[in-house]
Amino acid sequence: MISVIGARRSYGDFAALDDVTLDIPAGSLTALLGPSGSGKSTLLRSIAGLEQLDGGRIVIAGRDVTGVAPQKRGIGFVFQHYAAFKHMTVRDNVAFGLTIRKRPKAEISRKVDDLLEIVGLDGFQHRYPAQLSGGQRQRMALARALAVDPEVLLLDEPFGALDAKVRADLRQWLRRLHDEVHVTTVLVTHDQEEALDVADRIAVLNKGRIEQVGDPVTLYDRPANDFVMSFLGSVARLGGALVRPHDIALDRDLERARAADARVGGSPGVIEAVVERVVRLGFEVRIDLRADSGTRFAAQVTRAEADALGLVEGETVYARATTGPDAAEIHPALAI
Amino acid sequence: MTTTTNHARRGDTSTEGSSLPPRPHLPLGDGADSLPAAPPSSRRTGVARPLGVGLVGLWLSVLVLLPLAALTVTSLGEGIGGFWHAVSAPVALASLRVTVLVAAIVAVVNAVMGTLIAWVLVRDDFPGKRIVNALIDLPFALPTIVASIVLLSLYGPNSPIHIHLNATQPGLLVALAFVTLPFVVRSVQPVLIEVDREVEEAAASLGASNWTTFRRVVLPTLAPAVISGTGLAFARAIGEYGSVVLIGGNIPRKTQVASQYIQQQIEIDRPLNAAAVSVVLLAIAFVTLFVLRLFAGRSLRREEDAQ
Ligand SMILES: Nc1ncnc2c1ncn2[C@@H]1O[C@H](COP(=O)(O)OP(=O)(O)OP(=O)(O)O)[C@@H](O)[C@H]1O
Ligand SMILES: [Mg+2]
Numbered sequence: 001m002i003s004v005i006g007a008r009r010s011y012g013d014f015a016a017l018d019d020v021t022l023d024i025p026a027g028s029l030t031a032l033l034g035p036s037g038s039g040k041s042t043l044l045r046s047i048a049g050l051e052q053l054d055g056g057r058i059v060i061a062g063r064d065v066t067g068v069a070p071q072k073r074g075i076g077f078v079f080q081h082y083a084a085f086k087h088m089t090v091r092d093n094v095a096f097g098l099t100i101r102k103r104p105k106a107e108i109s110r111k112v113d114d115l116l117e118i119v120g121l122d123g124f125q126h127r128y129p130a131q132l133s134g135g136q137r138q139r140m141a142l143a144r145a146l147a148v149d150p151e152v153l154l155l156d157e158p159f160g161a162l163d164a165k166v167r168a169d170l171r172q173w174l175r176r177l178h179d180e181v182h183v184t185t186v187l188v189t190h191d192q193e194e195a196l197d198v199a200d201r202i203a204v205l206n207k208g209r210i211e212q213v214g215d216p217v218t219l220y221d222r223p224a225n226d227f228v229m230s231f232l233g234s235v236a237r238l239g240g241a242l243v244r245p246h247d248i249a250l251d252r253d254l255e256r257a258r259a260a261d262a263r264v265g266g267s268p269g270v271i272e273a274v275v276e277r278v279v280r281l282g283f284e285v286r287i288d289l290r291a292d293s294g295t296r297f298a299a300q301v302t303r304a305e306a307d308a309l310g311l312v313e314g315e316t317v318y319a320r321a322t323t324g325p326d327a328a329e330i331h332p333a334l335a336i
Numbered sequence: 337m338t339t340t341t342n343h344a345r346r347g348d349t350s351t352e353g354s355s356l357p358p359r360p361h362l363p364l365g366d367g368a369d370s371l372p373a374a375p376p377s378s379r380r381t382g383v384a385r386p387l388g389v390g391l392v393g394l395w396l397s398v399l400v401l402l403p404l405a406a407l408t409v410t411s412l413g414e415g416i417g418g419f420w421h422a423v424s425a426p427v428a429l430a431s432l433r434v435t436v437l438v439a440a441i442v443a444v445v446n447a448v449m450g451t452l453i454a455w456v457l458v459r460d461d462f463p464g465k466r467i468v469n470a471l472i473d474l475p476f477a478l479p480t481i482v483a484s485i486v487l488l489s490l491y492g493p494n495s496p497i498h499i500h501l502n503a504t505q506p507g508l509l510v511a512l513a514f515v516t517l518p519f520v521v522r523s524v525q526p527v528l529i530e531v532d533r534e535v536e537e538a539a540a541s542l543g544a545s546n547w548t549t550f551r552r553v554v555l556p557t558l559a560p561a562v563i564s565g566t567g568l569a570f571a572r573a574i575g576e577y578g579s580v581v582l583i584g585g586n587i588p589r590k591t592q593v594a595s596q597y598i599q600q601q602i603e604i605d606r607p608l609n610a611a612a613v614s615v616v617l618l619a620i621a622f623v624t625l626f627v628l629r630l631f632a633g634r635s636l637r638r639e640e641d642a643q
Binding site for chain 2: 048050069070071072075076077079081083084085086087096097100101141144145147148
């Protein structure tokens with residue numbers, strides 16, 4: 001369990017962390033999600049002790065570590081750019097934390113071999129970091145951090161320097177690893193898909209403040225505000241309300257659309273729009289629309305629905321939200 | 337298990353400075369068979385090559401090789417025996433011993449102090465840092481005889497601080513340390529600037545104290561730069577003349593360095609003695625620089641291997 005209590009950090013008059021309070025349950029995999037410059041790294045580095053807070057406290061596993069040096073916090077930290085010890089072999093990298101603690105050789109050997117096996121790097125003991133791929137280097141860095149049995153594992157955009165395919169693989173792998181080792185893990189990312197994919201809790205940061213904390217489903221379906229809604233997935237503005245594109249239904253018939261819309265409590269109503277473009281994205285079809293008010297938005301439908309509608313560019317359709325604020329899926333404050 | 341084949345590689349095997357320190361080539365374990373073969377060292381080819389090589393060869397010949405050959409020939413004017421006799425004359429031998437000893441001490445002092453100075457200049461902030469940074473090169477820019485005068489006025493017979501180093505070996509040390517100051521500083525500084533701070537933070541997060549981090553993580557990265565700077569300082573120190581001329585006192589067997597002995601032999605018209613000692617100095621400098629090259633080449637190769 002990590003508690004951040006009223007954390008503040010300023011650079012000049014700029015508040016990188018503005019009264020952040022956050023509980024990270026023991027054994028969870030929590031993602032800190034937010035746009036660039038929102039203070040994610042600052043928060044993570046403050047938990048690690050690599051950054052000093054101007055105010056507030058950090059408590060790790062019941063111990064107040066505010067002001068404690070990073071060496072003594074019982075953390076493991078993984079950096080975006082690996083921070084490998086380039087002059088040491090993979091084995092020596094992973095063993096580093098144990099070697100400086102002067103653990104018996106046999107114990108170090110056993111532990112390092114175990115860890116290398118867990119991260120899928122056995123057989124790579126004697127290579128140098130430069131002889132590994134990016135993904136392998138990051139797994140080595142992870143093994144190195146885990147070697148000292150940290151209380152918490154802190155990862156700052158660990159897959160940020162890797163290409164999309166490797167990134168997706170590795171985050172799945174991280175999820176499985178977490179399920180195996182259960183160490184309390186905090187993962188910083190600016191990629192909402194990554195957060196939704198691996199985390200069991202997500203804290204959304206914006207401008208040094210926490211916007212919302214919750215499990216991925218809650219955050220996606222019941223965003224606390226406009227910012228969280230937009231940040232967690234694409235949104236369309238329909239008659240003043242924010243709606244996910246896949247929650248928009250299209251109809252050629254105005255009466256039928258109105259009848260369906262009446263069943264959705266507090267919906268923004270039926271909007272008349274002109275089809276600007278129909279884009280097929282595999283199974284999904286995105287339909288770019290322009291409302292008579294001139295605002296543009298997109299609806300996302302399945303291929304079957306699109307075929308049934310048979311829309312062509314320039315046609316007029318009637319769009320409506322399939323879920324309303326009464327279903328708590330459109331943020332109440334935003335629905336008009 | 338994820339196998340990653342395709343990856344974005346960060347340019348983290350970049351600067352020469354980050355080159356790895358030499359280490360015995362470790363026998364590779366299980367992973368050896370999948371180790372990428374060392375690529376042939378890249379070699380630029382093109383029409384310019386024969387011309388370039390020719391020009392470089394000519395230039396080096398005229399400036400370096402021919403004069404050195406001439407010197408060597410002169411030194412052998414009375415055969416190997418004559419050469420040996422000239423070199424093993426007690427005063428000659430003493431001057432060589434003093435030179436190498438003082439230069440070695442100066443080199444070691446430089447290695448430590450130069451690294452420290454570079455560290456402070458890169459990592460610490462203090463008022464007047466820019467000025468201090470500019471000062472480092474001054475001993476190099478100054479005519480060395482000026483250095484000698486400066487030191488003499490401070491540490492000479494009329495020392496305002498009552499430290500008299502005139503005509504002593506410590507005097508030689510100070511003079512040589514003065515003129516060789518920039519070598520280590522200037523070779524370590526750029527490497528230190530490029531050092532990835534996150535690596536140190538990683539070490540700290542693993543529990544390493546600042547000193548352990550420095551010794552086990554930072555120093556190995558700096559080592560090639562420290563060693564090459566130290567080597568240059570040593571080479572410079574064994575050949576130094578101007579800065580020791582006044583403060584050294586030129587006392588045979590005590591503070592007379594090889595370059596002063598050579599000068600003296602020329603003055604008393606013994607060109608063979610002068611040439612012979614010169615050749616020895618030359619050999620020492622060459623071996624030092626060659627070993628350094630070898631060393632640099634090895635770390636470079638290691639990096640290439642690693643690509
Ligand atoms: N050393 C510093 N000096 C001044 N401002 C800083 C410093 N470090 C961070 N900041 C500012 O603090 C804010 C938060 O930075 P932080 O690195 O925590 O952002 P982040 O959420 O991790 O962003 P990214 O996703 O780009 O890594 C940024 O606006 C940044 O400009
Ligand atoms: Mg960051």
